[in-house]
Amino acid sequence: xxxxxxxxxxxxxxxxxxxxxxxxxxxxxxxxxxxxxxxxxxxxxxxxxxxxxxxxxxxxxxxxxxxxxxxxxxxxxxxxxxxxxxxxxxxxxxxxxxxxxxxxxxxxxxxxxxxxxxxxxxxxxxxxxxxxxxxxxxxxxxxxxxxxxxxxxxxxxxxxxxxxxxxxxxxxx
Numbered sequence: 001x002x003x004x005x006x007x008x009x010x011x012x013x014x015x016x017x018x019x020x021x022x023x024x025x026x027x028x029x030x031x032x033x034x035x036x037x038x039x040x041x042x043x044x045x046x047x048x049x050x051x052x053x054x055x056x057x058x059x060x061x062x063x064x065x066x067x068x069x070x071x072x073x074x075x076x077x078x079x080x081x082x083x084x085x086x087x088x089x090x091x092x093x094x095x096x097x098x099x100x101x102x103x104x105x106x107x108x109x110x111x112x113x114x115x116x117x118x119x120x121x122x123x124x125x126x127x128x129x130x131x132x133x134x135x136x137x138x139x140x141x142x143x144x145x146x147x148x149x150x151x152x153x154x155x156x157x158x159x160x161x162x163x164x165x166x167x168x169x170x171x172x173x
Contacts, residue, residue, distance in 0.1 A: 002027075004081040007069075101168045103140045105159045109133030114155055116166065120148045128166045129153070146170040 002015040017025040024035045036048040047054045057070040065080035112130040122142040129140045150167040
């Protein structure tokens with residue numbers, strides 16, 4: 001499974017193709033690298049590539065899969081973004097605006113259940129639609145109390161990433 005790896009301001013697509021003990025075959029942005037990786041201490045790795053040795057130290061930062069990576073001469077900020085992290089970030093991103101909420105599919109999937117109709121009143125935290133994606137079902141809930149303005153999907157429908165599912169007009173607080 002490929003990962004996005006952000007190193008400072010650069011993002012690379014990285015995939016582990018094979019592993020035999022310490023021998024790794026890694027694909028980085030379409031280019032293969034054969035690496036010999038040895039753990040030499042807690043958070044410390046020795047990497048051999050093309051007869052060159054690299055020593056790195058991994059220090060966890062706040063949040064999952066976030067590291068400071070130290071080499072002999074440089075320090076990098078590294079974020080490893082797998083499918084789950086990307087899914088959760090997309091699910092939270094851009095859903096609520098002032099006075100309304102458009103609940104969007106974070107990734108492609110299939111609508112399992114639609115629990116509201118246009119004109120329904122919903123409470124904060126009420127589930128409005130259930131989407132199946134990546135072999136799991138996710139409930140999408142109203143962020144605040146309001147009225148369903150639009151239901152843009154039907155049960156059984158396949159949806160694309162960022163597609164509108166339900167729009168809610170919030171009650172003014």
